Amino acid sequence: MSTVFDFRGAPGTGWSQPEPISTPSDTIPERLRRRHLPHWPRASEPELVRHYTGLSQKTFGIDTGFYPLGSCTMKHNPRVNERIALMPGIDRIHPLQEDSQVQGLLSIFYEMQEMLAICSGMDAVTLQPVAGAQGEFTAIRCIQEYHRSNGESHRDKVIVPDSAHGTNPASASMCGYQVVEIPSASDGRLDIEALKAAVGPDTAAMMITNPSTLGLFETNIVEASRIVHEAGGQMYYDGANFNAIIGKTDPGRMGFDAVHYNLHKTFSQPHGGGGPGSGPIGVKGHLSQFLPTPVASRRESVEGDSTGVEDGYWYFWADVGERSIGKVQQWNGNAGAVVRAWAFYRRYGRELERMSEYAVLNSNYLRNRIMNPNPDVAAKIHCMPAEGAQADLVMHEFTLSMSPVKELNGVTGKDVAKRLLDYGYMSPTLYFPQIVPECLMIEPTETESKEVLDKFAADFHAILSEDPEIVTSAPHTTPVKRVDEVWAARKLILRHPITDSED
Numbered sequence: 136m137s138t139v140f141d142f143r144g145a146p147g148t149g150w151s152q153p154e155p156i157s158t159p160s161d162t163i164p165e166r167l168r169r170r171h172l173p174h175w176p177r178a179s180e181p182e183l184v185r186h187y188t189g190l191s192q193k194t195f196g197i198d199t200g201f202y203p204l205g206s207c208t209m210k211h212n213p214r215v216n217e218r219i220a221l222m223p224g225i226d227r228i229h230p231l232q233e234d235s236q237v238q239g240l241l242s243i244f245y246e247m248q249e250m251l252a253i254c255s256g257m258d259a260v261t262l263q264p265v266a267g268a269q270g271e272f273t274a275i276r277c278i279q280e281y282h283r284s285n286g287e288s289h290r291d292k293v294i295v296p297d298s299a300h301g302t303n304p305a306s307a308s309m310c311g312y313q314v315v316e317i318p319s320a321s322d323g324r325l326d327i328e329a330l331k332a333a334v335g336p337d338t339a340a341m342m343i344t345n346p347s348t349l350g351l352f353e354t355n356i357v358e359a360s361r362i363v364h365e366a367g368g369q370m371y372y373d374g375a376n377f378n379a380i381i382g383k384t385d386p387g388r389m390g391f392d393a394v395h396y397n398l399h400k401t402f403s404q405p406h407g408g409g410g411p412g413s414g415p416i417g418v419k420g421h422l423s424q425f426l427p428t429p430v431a432s433r434r435e436s437v438e439g440d441s442t443g444v445e446d447g448y449w450y451f452w453a454d455v456g457e458r459s460i461g462k463v464q465q466w467n468g469n470a471g472a473v474v475r476a477w478a479f480y481r482r483y484g485r486e487l488e489r490m491s492e493y494a495v496l497n498s499n500y501l502r503n504r505i506m507n508p509n510p511d512v513a514a515k516i517h518c519m520p521a522e523g524a525q526a527d528l529v530m531h532e533f534t535l536s537m538s539p540v541k542e543l544n545g546v547t548g549k550d551v552a553k554r555l556l557d558y559g560y561m562s563p564t565l566y567f568p569q570i571v572p573e574c575l576m577i578e579p580t581e582t583e584s585k586e587v588l589d590k591f592a593a594d595f596h597a598i599l600s601e602d603p604e605i606v607t608s609a610p611h612t613t614p615v616k617r618v619d620e621v622w623a624a625r626k627l628i629l630r631h632p633i634t635d636s637e638d
């Protein structure tokens with residue numbers, strides 16, 4: 136049992152504050168100085184501890200329960216990675232130190248670049264972008280500079296399938312491109328005829344993820360690459376679904392020219408709540424000169440070399456006037472995220488394909504359990520995949536449409552998602568991709584056991600057999616009940632009642 140501490144409580148402080156820094160009185164203009172001390176919370180130490188412990192128990196994360204949030208790859212975050220990221224040789228150094236003093240971290244960056252290039256079939260990698268979305272922007276900018284350098288600035292369109300994540304069209308339009316959306320075929324996959332109709336001399340690139348957000352592998356991806364390349368466009372791989380294929384195939388082999396990796400998805404760097412992410416990109420050789428710098432480089436001394444060059448790693452910077460698009464972040468972006476992902480990758484090594492095997496197995500197993508309940512429940516369920524997504528096999532994630540149950544008794548996808556919170560689960564991804572009506576998108580990841588998946592399927596069935604009243608008014612057990620999203624968006628309160636007081 137825990138209570139959230141009332142900030143207006145009794146006097147006393149649960150912490151000791153540093154001595155105030157004395158500043159010459161004229162450095163801060165009179166009008167900017169506080170006239171009264173701020174109303175900081177006052178509490179004894181145990182009260183303060185209870186406050187934060189209470190808050191920690193009111194949240195939900197991968198450490199508290201199953202988190203089947205489709206497309207987000209919410210996998211276990213091994214603790215050993217935290218230990219490694221906090222080692223003094225990594226944690227207590229500064230980017231402006233001499234390269235010779237930070238050889239350890241530079242070697243990690245270098246290895247990570249190499250490993251990402253190898254597993255994706257690319258030639259060069261930058262670790263700089265701090266999110267998948269920023270990786271998309273960075274890579275599309277490289278593609279843009281590539282076209283410009285070939286005298287092809289007239290290419291102003293980027294093709295995106297309708298099942299794409301919203302960041303794809305957003306990144307393309309941030310680079311100034313027009314987005315051409317192409318519909319999916321009736322089986323949910325890429326429509327090759329629609330692609331042929333969309334490409335032309337104005338095509339700059341196509342952005343696509345494989346497997347798609349429906350969890351379907353795009354079997355005709357090589358043909359799609361050929362069509363786009365023949366029109367002079369470039370192929371961009373949205374790597375958010377890389378967890379499904381790693382070690383089995385790679386975007387390079389499928390014909391892609393550029394890719395982003397979500398280290399906070401595929402490579403276990405913790406994410407959620409807007410925490411630090413990392414979205415490195417990899418490119419084929421013809422795009423490498425446009426990458427942001429610095430990148431970590433390695434040099435080996437050559438016998439008989441009189442220049443005094445030693446073995447080691449160093450930051451390679453593009454010279455002014457070279458073709459790099461410039462920086463999108465400082466140095467190597469979120470260095471700690473890169474280190475955690477590197478540690479994760481090193482633990483798997485060449486066994487990395489096991490990860491995608493189990494991710495795909497878990498997804499198919501869970502989908503099968505949900506879609507094939509015992510006959511009693513089956514009569515009540517009326518949930519089924521959207522038309523077109525009825526493939527026998529899916530990849531690392533799958534979608535369900537709640538349309539039938541909505542027609543039957545008014546229970547929507549959102550209601551089921553909210554009710555799952557009462558059962559101790561994070562909700563699946565809701566209403567995405569938009570082409571599936573009343574969509575729930577489920578991604579179990581490789582880290583869940585058969586027991587967890589069985590229990591989830593059973594609870595899912597239980598919800599669909601419940602009194603619709605209970606489901607449509609859920610959640611009932613969470614600290615915050617169902618929120619009014621329209622009100623929250625229209626009447627946003629951004630002032631803190633205590634710390635933002637008048638003085």
Ligand SMILES: *Cc1c(COP(=O)(O)O)cnc(C)c1O
Nearest residue numbers: 206266267268300302373375397
């Ligand atoms: C998560 C995701 C992205 C964007 O990645 P962020 O790291 O969240 O910016 C892009 N595409 C797909 C399919 C995703 O799931």
